[in-house]
Amino acid sequence: MQPPAIPANEIERLHVLHALAILDTQAEERFDRLTRIATRMFDVPIALVSLVDTNRQWFKSCMGLPVLETPRDISFCGHAILGNDTFVINDASKDPRFLDNPLVTAAPHIRFYAGRPIRTMRGFKIGTLCLIDSKPRAFDAEDLADLNDLAVMVENELAAIEMATMDELTDLSNRRGFIMLTEKYLNYFTRHHVFATLVFLDLNGFKPINDTYGHDEGDRALQAFGKGLKLVGRSSDIFARLGGDEFVILLANARQHEAHIYVDRLTTYLDTVRQQQRQPYQLSFAQGIVEFDPQLPKSVEQLLVEGDALMYQRKNLPRCYTSLTPPSNDLNGRGPA
Incomplete structure (x- = not known):
């Protein structure tokens, strides 16, 4: 198994994430609505708004999983935030980075994963909107565009939180x-x-x-x-x-x-x-x-x-x-x- 690397801007990224004051908050319909749409649009059992914290990924919205967080070192989303584009794994059981990952070998038995990085207004990648299936599957250009559209909606909701809780000049909390x-x-x-x-x-x-x-x-x-x-x-x-x-x-x-x-x-x-x-x-x-x-x-x-x-x-x-x-x-x- 290959644990995700740490982003070069990790210190500032975490400060921005924590300043949003969103971690460990109650579920909100504005995010749950988007993950519900995602499960129906892509016919997947699991869709998440995942926020990558210091040692965990925590789910602001979670459709199809019985837990609200998993360790960061086994997370797929930790890999997704390292890039700029949607991170797609068509069959995790055949990918050397993930084939022995406990999320693959045990529940929820991940095979397919697609995670589009979620960015703050200043461009910090704090998590993903991701899709998960227990069956391998393809993901074409039209799927990528649709997932991107939903991810932009998540970013818009986060931007509203950011504008209300953060100082625009310094990127600190207000x-x-x-x-x-x-x-x-x-x-x-x-x-x-x-x-x-x-x-x-x-x-x-x-x-x-x-x-x-x-x-x-x-x-x-x-x-x-x-x-x-x-x-x-x-x-x-x-x-x-x-x-x-x-x-x-x-x-x-x-x-x-x-x-x-x-x-x-x-x-x-x-x-x-x-x-x-x-x-x-x-x-x-x-x-x-x-x-x-x-x-x-x-x-x-x-x-x-x-x-x-x-x-x-x-x-x-x-x-x-x-x-x-x-x-x-x-x-x-x-x-x-």
Whole structure:
């Protein structure tokens, strides 16, 4: 068996998938309608809207299977998202990549598979609309066109979710998306006694960047900051732009001291980027760090209010600033540590 490879953009792909706040949500008629149509149109017993997560494929819509997820390392959809076109296996029992796959040798005894990658508005392939049959079969050009049409409808539904829950500029969650996703996380953390930490971030002196270098450069600075949040963090963390130059992170399974380590790494990352790209300004930030105790749980809104208050306390410290000229390389010339 050949496990699927990992896409080159896996880190960002997973961040976008998680930011949609769609994983582990209830079934929705707008997706189930399309998989029902698919089973009838192609006369197959199984049709899925499959989302490829870190270690699993989870089915937002599932017609014909009794489970809602399977491991990613045996998934056909994990292979499908590696390409741009529909991934077709006419007879898996004769394909060396799949002939000994447990999904082939045992239920649901896959023989035929066709999966068309599902893309977000920014082009990230987060899953597939796929067809499965226990009998080998052909799949011609007309079939490919029909499956593509249905997949576009799935993408349109996902685009509506994306527009409502994600920040268009940075590809992070927006405030609504962050609250939706964090509520699910906190409920899980409370039940399973897991700590977490919220980090509320506000860029220092951001207005002079817009005033001096223009709003296009200001947008690039926000995008670079958002990229840094994700690169320094983990796929299990939640990142959001709340608005303007305010950002927030929920670090899963992390205590306060680990959040300070994250802040140190983010500061180092931003300083490295400034030096490599010879930016005429330094991005620094003030942060408010609030720990979530599962024995004394707080709501997302409470954590945001407390993080905001702590951030403003720190923002008043004299070392929190953004310089419009390259700062010195010592720690006192950086943002907060």
